[in-house]
Amino acid sequence: MTDQKPFLDIRNAQKSYGDLEVLKDISLQVQRGQIVAIIGPSGSGKSTLLRAINDLDPLTGGEVWLEDMQINKKLPHRQYEKHINQVRQNIGMVFQHFNLFPHLSVRGNVTLAPKMLKGISDDEANALAEEQLEKVGLLDRIDYYPSRLSGGQKQRVAIARALAMKPKVMLFDEATSALDPELVEEVNLVMKKLAEEHMTMVIVTHEMGFAEAVCDRVLFMDQGVVVEEGPPSKIFRNPDNERTQNFLRKHLANANR
Amino acid sequence: MDIDLMMRVYPFFLTAAWVTVQLSVYTALLGLACGALGASMRLSRHALLRFIGAAYVSVFRGTPALIQLFILYFGGPQIGIQLTAFEAGVIGLGVNIGAYMTETIRGSIIAIDKGQREAARTLGMSGWQTMRKVILPQSARLMIRPLGVNINALIKGTALVAAISVVELTYTAQRYIGSTYKPFEMFMLSGVLYMVIIYGTGQAIKWLDRKARIV
Numbered sequence A: 001m002t003d004q005k006p007f008l009d010i011r012n013a014q015k016s017y018g019d020l021e022v023l024k025d026i027s028l029q030v031q032r033g034q035i036v037a038i039i040g041p042s043g044s045g046k047s048t049l050l051r052a053i054n055d056l057d058p059l060t061g062g063e064v065w066l067e068d069m070q071i072n073k074k075l076p077h078r079q080y081e082k083h084i085n086q087v088r089q090n091i092g093m094v095f096q097h098f099n100l101f102p103h104l105s106v107r108g109n110v111t112l113a114p115k116m117l118k119g120i121s122d123d124e125a126n127a128l129a130e131e132q133l134e135k136v137g138l139l140d141r142i143d144y145y146p147s148r149l150s151g152g153q154k155q156r157v158a159i160a161r162a163l164a165m166k167p168k169v170m171l172f173d174e175a176t177s178a179l180d181p182e183l184v185e186e187v188n189l190v191m192k193k194l195a196e197e198h199m200t201m202v203i204v205t206h207e208m209g210f211a212e213a214v215c216d217r218v219l220f221m222d223q224g225v226v227v228e229e230g231p232p233s234k235i236f237r238n239p240d241n242e243r244t245q246n247f248l249r250k251h252l253a254n255a256n257r
Numbered sequence B: 001m002d003i004d005l006m007m008r009v010y011p012f013f014l015t016a017a018w019v020t021v022q023l024s025v026y027t028a029l030l031g032l033a034c035g036a037l038g039a040s041m042r043l044s045r046h047a048l049l050r051f052i053g054a055a056y057v058s059v060f061r062g063t064p065a066l067i068q069l070f071i072l073y074f075g076g077p078q079i080g081i082q083l084t085a086f087e088a089g090v091i092g093l094g095v096n097i098g099a100y101m102t103e104t105i106r107g108s109i110i111a112i113d114k115g116q117r118e119a120a121r122t123l124g125m126s127g128w129q130t131m132r133k134v135i136l137p138q139s140a141r142l143m144i145r146p147l148g149v150n151i152n153a154l155i156k157g158t159a160l161v162a163a164i165s166v167v168e169l170t171y172t173a174q175r176y177i178g179s180t181y182k183p184f185e186m187f188m189l190s191g192v193l194y195m196v197i198i199y200g201t202g203q204a205i206k207w208l209d210r211k212a213r214i215v
């Protein structure tokens, strides 16, 4: 299994904003069904790396591959658009601030893209919405509008919305950071469920406990480089690098305060 | 105040008010079309289109509407554009208010949180699909009131076409002043009718805005 070709392959990712180098030659291979956590201090480039995976923030150098397809291909505008819209259907993304569509009901949020992009009927779309909402435990909220949901419920709907496209990979950018502490667990539970179903996931998180419980691998990033990576037991219990140690120590101190 | 006179001439003012209403409706429709086009140019990927949109806005907001009307109506024939006064009024005012509407529409589009666009694009929706199904439905709600302000300005602006002798409310008042020498009564009549039109439009816009807000 170890010499298997990676499912998601980030090769020598570089990203600059003007003179500011945000990603400095980062490579990351994720196998099918693997769950990778990215941790690190604020501004270290975690979101930028995650968002490079679906080319939301295009890299200035390097390549991103999903299976046999290069995601960040340089193509003429029209072709690129066609290509990237196709690619993104395979990559679900969950944001810190949910970004639900406020003018649509929960059902509308979940069915909008599948209906538009997969040409499925209303009945099929409804069945799909019910299936995904069942999974995140919100079937009873299907006709609510986002404004009437709690933060945790909003995030679970956002996850259902992403899942409805049947993605091959799910990306989470601090999915629980904007939530009140008592609402974090319900979202974590949904993510754990996905983990049990062997969804391939890349998770940017500040929750070390969750990362340790769920992830196969942890990357510690600082100032645009991967300082250290390894299994959670290693990174969290016995990190080699001094910067990792400092980060975790500070983080623990904050968490316990 | 010569109430008798006002009672005698008001039917003519009603006819003129109807002209003002038609002028306003056509102007608003043309303005909205220009505004939509202008806004899409202002937001285009292409620098040239963005430039044209920006130039449109600054030229038409940066010169008096009256001069624009004069150029079109009096100057038009010189370059082969023959229009009736009414047509010139609609086109002149419509293109003018379209410049303001361009900014209104653009403003309500860029006011939508960028996370909305990101969420939609991430699902695989195209730029246009995102615009149509995610951004515009939200910005449409935002733009009702400010477009209402533009329309209010436009209705009052229709008075300008009196200067190219379209027989609307202001021109009619001027004409009757010529024969009656009662400017107070005549302008009052016009003023009241403008108020009715503007109040009615304002109520309609409030109603639309309230309806759009449910959810």
Ligand SMILES: Nc1ncnc2c1ncn2[C@@H]1O[C@H](COP(=O)(O)OP(=O)(O)OP(=O)(O)O)[C@@H](O)[C@H]1O
Binding pocket: A017, A020, A022, A040, A041, A042, A043, A044, A045, A046, A047, A048, A049
């Ligand atoms: N559009 C942009 N223009 C300029 N600089 C940017 C832009 N986006 C991000 N940056 C910079 O890139 C660096 C990395 O940002 P990024 O959002 O990836 O950090 P992060 O690790 O996700 O931080 P956080 O934990 O706060 O979310 C930061 O220094 C940030 O200021």
Ligand SMILES: [Mg+2]
Binding pocket: A046, A047, A048, A173
């Ligand atoms: Mg971030």
